[in-house]
Amino acid sequence: MPDGFSCTRELTGPLATYQEQLGGKLVYDSSQLPAIKALDSLFLQLCEQHANPAEPIKGLYLWGDVGRGKTFLMDLFYHCLPQEGKLRLHFHHFMARIHKALEAHSGQQDPLVIIAKELASECRILCFDEFFVSDIGDAMLLAGLFDCLFKQGVVLVATSNIPIQRLYENGLARHKFLPCIALLQRHTHSLHLDGEQDHRLHLLHTDPHETRIKPRSKYVGISGELDFSTIFTELTKNTPATVIRENSINICHRDIPVIRATDIHSEDSLVWFDFYALCEGPRSQLDYMEIAASFNTVMLSGVPQLGGQVRGWIKARGTEDGIGDNQAASTGERIVSYAVDDDMVRRFISLIDELYEQKASLYLTCDVPLAELYLEGALIFEFRRTYSRLIEMSQYQDPLSSR
Structure with missing residues (x-):
């Protein structure tokens, strides 16, 4: 003790x-x-x-x-x-x-x-x-x-x-x-x-004809029509041009492409990623931890509709995980089921977890309304937490209205 x-x-x-x-x-x-x-x-x-x-x-x-x-x-x-x-x-x-x-x-x-x-x-x-x-x-x-x-x-x-x-x-x-x-x-x-209330949704009042979310939290702005160039310029208007880069940043000793970014750990630090640069490649939880710790605000553009039909895939060889007789046990092949984009989805879930945990601000643009972002795949259970957190993090007003 x-x-x-x-x-x-x-x-x-x-x-x-x-x-x-x-x-x-x-x-x-x-x-x-x-x-x-x-x-x-x-x-x-x-x-x-x-x-x-x-x-x-x-x-x-x-x-x-x-x-x-x-x-x-x-x-x-x-x-x-x-x-x-x-x-x-x-x-x-x-x-x-x-x-x-x-x-x-x-x-x-x-x-x-x-x-x-x-x-x-x-x-x-x-x-x-x-x-x-x-x-x-x-x-x-x-x-x-x-x-x-x-x-x-x-x-x-x-x-x-x-x-x-x-x-x-x-x-x-x-x-x-x-x-x-x-x-x-x-x-x-x-x-x-075992209650039936989702407390993240209590203060929301949504219009069924509105594609944006009317929320309660200060952390995030979500819309399909945010002008990221304007937002980035406004958020960095007091930042010297010499500290803004348009190529890559080094995270966990690896370069990750960015659209724009300020210096890491600077006051009002800001980074703008394309979704595929951040979630398609070989990224780990440690990458997202460092990003959330290094930047006050993260902008993520071009999030597609995720998921798809679940299929069976041969993932690895070996019988140590106790697969059944009808799952290729005779050949030692391990079969798992997931959608083709689920690796990206798992990384996206990890990213949102870290931004939420470390209370970073998030701007997000999606190809579809948030409620339609992930409707089919092997990670439906896990994505429910992500959707709930994005709802909590969102704010309806113009992201520049308070500036």
């Missing part, structure tokens, strides 16, 4: 904080009550454990559909805790940190134990958002990492769109991930937010 961690009853707990916010912007949702009460109970257990460190505590795994308030509730709990001894990260950022730490401890015996002890010295409570495992490298690490973290007494609070038992559901070599599922089930209480 970090030396500075001290959770006391003098602090206002999550339930009281939640109740104080009702009647303002917070919309009452009875389906959230079990979750906020569970978080409040966890908060009180942590206060009591400060006096009795030997008492073990189970964390919480909050899961449910998009917009049900999982992140809001977890963050409310997080901000009620004392400043010391807590860590809150998006799951992708958490895994990026773990991979970086593994590089730093390369060659040492039991590096996961070292990393877990380092994390435990930093935080008593580990919160991460959007727990969703799709990478086999991450899947192989997590069981050993969580085992070490739980042995160090770290308490986990996580959010996800899916229940614990469905994590990495169709992943390669999933049987090697099952110990991680068992650990999560043993060390967290799983709680389903």
Whole structure:
């Protein structure tokens, strides 16, 4: 336990904080009550454990559909805790940190134990958002990492769109991930937010004949008719011409073509990408993390209608992922199903996740209305979160009206 961690009853707990916010912007949702009460109970257990460190505590795994308030509730709990001894990260950022730490401890015996002890010295409570495992490298690490973290007494609070038992559901070599599922089930209480309200949509009032979205957030302007040249010129009118480039920027030690961009990390930093330059090529989550951290505003033009008919493809050879007898097991070929553009869609989802997480401003032009952007493909479930986030991030007024 970090030396500075001290959770006391003098602090206002999550339930009281939640109740104080009702009647303002917070919309009452009875389906959230079990979750906020569970978080409040966890908060009180942590206060009591400060006096009795030997008492073990189970964390919480909050899961449910998009917009049900999982992140809001977890963050409310997080901000009620004392400043010391807590860590809150998006799951992708958490895994990026773990991979970086593994590089730093390369060659040492039991590096996961070292990393877990380092994390435990930093935080008593580990919160991460959007727990969703799709990478086999991450899947192989997590069981050993969580085992070490739980042995160090770290308490986990996580959010996800899916229940614990469905994590990495169709992943390669999933049987090697099952110990991680068992650990999560043993060390967290799983709680389903099963309400029917999407809280990101509460303050929206849409006209069925209007193709643009009338919204509530300051982060984004979305339209099929935005004049990006005019917007870029207006947004950079106080920026010296010498710091504006029209070729490429270096992200994660690779050049990515841009239409225009200011210097990275400059005041009012701005970058304008073509969709295909950013989502068609070999881009990773790390690229999008660096872009979101480097630029205050991102402009993305030419987003096509995405997705298409789902087909079966031979993806890899080997039978370690437990494919069925009718799925080419006799030849060792692994068959997966997805639409031809789904690799681009997955990158687009990752990009929006990072811009949302880091609160970057976004301007977006699409070939079709947003509601028609992705209607068919293997990522319908994942894209629902993206659509909900774009709705939340959007603003109806002229993007230059406040300038």
